Amino acid sequence: MPSLNQALRAALAARRDLLTDLHAQGTDCYRLFHGSQEGEPGLTLDRYGPQLLVQSFHQPLDQARLPELEAIVAEFLGDKLLLVYNDRSGGNSRIDRSATSHRADAEALDDLVGHEWGLNYRVRGRHAGQDPLLFLDLRNARGWVKANSAGRSVLNLFAYTCGVGLCAAAGGAREVWNLDFAEGNLAVGRENAALNPDLAPMRFIQSDYFPAIRQLAGLPISRRHGQRLPSYPHLDERRFDLVFLDPPAWAKSAFGTVDLLRDYQSLLKPALLATADDGVLVCCNNLAKVPLAEWRDQVLRCAAKQGRTAREWEVLAPAADFPSQDGKPPLKTLVLRF
Template sequence: MSSLTQALRVALDRRQPLLDELHAQGTDCYRLFHGSQEGAAGLTLDRYGPQLLVQSFHHSLEREPLLELIDTVQAHLQLNLLPVYNDRSRGNSRIDRQDSVHQPDDAALQDLVGHEWGLNYRVRGRHAGQDPLLFLDLRNARGWVRRHSQGKRVLNLFAYTCGVGLSAAAGGAREVCNLDFAEGNLAVGRENAALNPELPDMQFIQSDYFPAIRQLAGLPVTARRGQKLPAYPRLQAREYDLVLLDPPAWAKSAFGTVDLLRDYQSLLKPALLATAPDGVMICCNNLAKVPMEEWREQVLRCAAKNGRPVREWQVIQPAADFPSQDGQPPLKTLVLQF
């Protein structure tokens, strides 16, 4: 048995209590091996319902070690899964679609369905983007939203494929708005909604973050000197009871720059103003190099400075399928009660 397979077996044994709990909850989407913390940096194994997604970010896997990993997972779970191997060790984490190591079955690349707390989610091993359609480390935050959305107006910013919005709808929110720049992301969000027809309708807004959130906050949308802004959807100023802010690490547009390392405040300020005075905001930061304590104090200062002093706060840690040896996981999630 290779050292890699042995590390996987240890990880699976360590997860078994969590897997039992997740299966009882109606969840079959979770991380099986978190290589950066479990002995193989740059390697991840994730289950998405009937699919096993293996990804390598630093070095390509050889075929035999890959097949051994697949067999080990299937034997442990006592399931025949549909494996997809995405080699992302090339520039910009782009998927090598030549499949020189392992050719997935056609069935593995079809539209599939995974489950989280009984909700249905679209699963695709390959699609136009790079990342999976459901970020597994945000599961606990989605669960928190579901438990605290009853009767709330919920705004899901940088919504991606709208998992948080779906959780809010399942939790009894009276209104859910998902906002994202990419129509492809929102299209998957609409698929997720269609896969759960018993839930109330959600709203989907395709827009750059900055003009949308500034309008919702009642602030003007201004252009840089000498520049003309592109067209953007017109929105009315309003407040939400629960707002989730989960931006990417970095992005730039004609309206502004998303930079979690240097300028989280420019994202946070207008979102605070779109949150009801007695509402809740959930802030996320996925940069590993940013310490939780430092970022938390920055967020709390910004809130107080902008007339939204935080009455209580709490941290939502990722579940045990995302272990962190130093207690500082890359994804940091902070719940602010105003």
């Protein structure tokens, strides 16, 4: 597979300066090969600290090629990483857990630690979920949070493994809440907190987004089609200085539907109401088919309609390890200052 090897070598060469900067700032988690933009759609290579994670999304990779890729990365980094290959080309991006899938060394599948912005993160090559435990394209946004949280109360919505919360705590936030409905994800968030014992404690709230944000925003929780709702934790109405809203593309629960394509407003409106009058809202949309300018205008209009016209706004782009030939990376992050 000489062309893949060549493409990987070119991708690594293009990252030389970036990786020097990242290593200097205490980061050893980054994308080494972003196949969709660098010559092999459906294939990614990521470094997570001591681990090299190869993922295929469109078709399985000929596993005989893995040692070549591993050797090229080792030569470039001057360091041999622990290889994990996860084929996710089956339905719904599920990791192939069949007998034919790549058997990583036990050491590679151990609980490992990676670093970003000087913080420690749990790295686990295979776990109950599909995605790695840290989304690498959000690194710049996490760095922004770390640099802008001092003295603030921070609400991290759809917190997953709480990387944004960790950055807020490391940046000197006076209070950090992480909210997610998946206890397994929050459990990793707690592990991440334990891996950074010098940080102030954070709060973890296991709740569906809709009842939680509506209570914080002081809005009623309505029944859908007259159905009885599952129970949810009680929260008092309150506002936060910094609210971070990074929802999945689509998710349905008894309380509502998260749908970034058709209905961003339902997520945004209550999040705006839970943001302090002079606060900051950071919101994300990772759907490639949603153009930045269109989504930004929609967000700004929605805020203005709620009487929350942004004083200024700023777009945070992913770093150069997520190149995009058309200048339109799927992950869009918008900072609104009120």
